[in-house]
Amino acid sequence: MTPAFLYALVGIVLFSIGLYGLILYKHLLRKILAINILGSGVFLVMVALAARTGDAVPDAVPHAMVITGIVVAVSATALALALMLRVDAETGQAVLPEDREE
Template sequence: MSSALLYALAGVSLFTLGLYALIVHAHLLRKILAINVMGSGVFLVLVALGGRTTGAEPDPVPHAMVITGIVVAISATALALALVLRVQAATGRAELPEEPLE
């Protein structure tokens, strides 16, 4: 097994782990962290497979994609954190209610 494939599989495991955490944890901060872990997993897959496609010289395109992806992830996390603060201020809890409020 090549090291690139190993990294890619690690990326997929991170993605799955994040997905699991996103579903089981109720606290919104944990959910946001879970999404970030999933994102890192995808970035790891992109970089690892980029190293494999062209042999000796790594392919720069996936790296450009990862940089774009990181920018997107940071903005999304910032928005999510701001929303968590507002949700906590409005409902008193940093969790989503099970049933929609009336």
């Protein structure tokens, strides 16, 4: 097993853990954290699979996509956190409407 595949497998595990948390937990902060873990897994798979070039330089295209993706993920997280704070300010609970408890 090459290191590239090991990293890709770790990425898949991170993705699955993130999806588990996203589905299971109701609190929006947990969901946002879960999405970030899930996204990190995807990035790790992309970067790892780009390294299957033997001794040559790894494929730069997935690397560039991941850099772009990281910035987008960070800004999406910031927007999500702002939305969460607003939801909490409006309803007193940082959960989605269907999970709200009266």
